[in-house]
Amino acid sequence: MAPAPAKAQPHVLLVSSPFQSHVNPLLRLGRRLAGKGLSVTFTTALRDGIRVFEAGRPVACVVANAFVSWAVRVAGDVGLPCAILWIQSCAVLSVYYYYVYSLAAFPSGDEADSSGAVTIPGLPELDMDELRPLLIYTSDQEMWRQMLVGDLGSMTEKAPWVFVNTFDELEHEAVAGLRKHIPLIPVGPLVEPDDGGVDDDDVHGCTAWLDAQPRRSVVFVAFGSLVDIGHDEVVEIAEGLASTGRPFLWVLRDGNRALLPKDALIDACGGDRGKVVPWCEQRRVLAHAAVGCFVTHCGWNSTVEALAAGVPMVAVPRWSDQRINTRFVVDVYRVGVRAPATPLTREALRLSVEEVTAGPEAEAMAARAAILGEKARAAVGGGGSSDRGVQAFVDRITSGGAEP
Structure with missing residues (x-):
């Protein structure tokens, strides 16, 4: 008698918006799902998902990240359960939820220009300077507001699982408060572990340069893929880094680097003391023992990567969720400082770096950051809080269930 054919692995379709900051967390979640036995397909286009169906590979569940609420609707139309991955913090999701559904007293009209505080369960009091970039939209941003409202509707009405790139030990109060309204599952930090292997993407020699630096000596500077830096600020950052007297690694996109006068770059780098690159594998740099600041x-991805690596921060927030993330980094987690000037000036940068690396609170910040890094690794390790959440989802999908 022939043996029974092996049971096919349940198949999960991941659907992402094309932005790199959205793609990376969903890919990392997909790797964890695959590591627990699910078959995973990733796409940023509906036509690819259709090809999956046409190829005879039935889908057990769709996992979509923010701003692709159409995927939730399509999944519902064909009778598939759908999960959503929220890639910002649980605190920011709470702000949006309480604002859209009018569950907290937010200033309105002329009051929106005030500095009044807003109270949301599980969060510290937030003032309008922190909230305004999230809640006040210009006419050309109306599309984003509509997409956000659609996402929140999907979370509360259609998605039995809402994954969040956080971990319970980091945002326990925020998670507990919002879980009363949304079926939250913390699955973060969605950061790839550093296996200590060769980095094939290190085309600019960052690892070799870091290997030559003393432990916790390097100032790492990176502002993400969307933040624009003008000529004057580029020069100020260069002069500020030079004035710290510390080795630094600065990620400066080619378009911004063209704004930097050659003599300023030479002065800042001081021989081999500084290294300027157009791109690097950020998580690997943060995980390197030479990085001290x-x-x-x-941005939340960068914040989570720094927390997971146990690296203190100098926060230079610009827009969106960055001011709220900064508030938590500085006042709640107490693992960093906020630069006192935006745009950044050389003196503000020098003073902030000095405070984080050699100030009276520097060692305490580093110790708290290290503890958070340990908690982050434990959360995604076997049996950790986030690992249990992922496993519960896998068990439910494997058993054929559609509800958590």
Whole structure:
């Protein structure tokens, strides 16, 4: 008698918007799902998902990230369960939820220009300077507001699972507060572990350069793929880094680097003391023992990567969720400082780096950052809080269930 054919692995279709900051977290979640036995297909286009169906590979569940609410609708139309991955913090999701559904007293009209505080369960009081970039939209941003409202509707009405790129030990109060309204599952930090292997993407020699630097000596500067830096600020950052007297690694896109006068670049780098590159594998740099400080815009992906690596931060927030992330980094987690000037000036940068690396609170910040890094690794390790959430989802999909 022939043996029974092996049971096919349940197949999950991941659907992402094409932005790199959206793609990376969903890919990392997909790798974890695949590591637990699910078959995973990733796409940024509906036609690719249709090809999956046409190829005879039935889909058990769709996992979509923010701003592709059409995927949730399509999944519902064909009777498939759908999960959503929220790639910002649980705190920011709480702000959006309480604002859209009028569950907290937000200033309106002329009051929106005030500095009044807003109270949301599980969060510290937030003022309008922190909230305004999230909640006040210009006419050319109306599309984003409509997409956000659609996402929140999907979370509350159609998606039995809402994954969040956070971990319970980091945002326990925010998760507990919002879980009363949304079926949250913390699955973060969605950061690839550093296996210590060769980095095939290190075309600019960052690892070799870092290997030659003393432990916790390097100032790492990166502002993400969307933050634009003008000529004057580029020069100020270069002069500020030079004035710290510390080795630095600065990610400066080619378009911005063209704004930097050659003599300023030479003065800043001081021989081999500084290294300027157009791109690097950020998580690997942050995980390197030579890095002691991260100057960042505080986008959530960058913030989570720094927290997971246990690296203190100098926050230079610009827009969107970055001011709220900064508030948590500085006042809640207490693992960084906010630069006192935006646009950044050389003196503000020098003072901020000095405070994080050698100030009276520097060692305490580093110790707290290291503890958070340990908690982050434990959360995604076997049996950790986020690992249990992923496993519960896999078990439900494997058993054929559609509800958590």
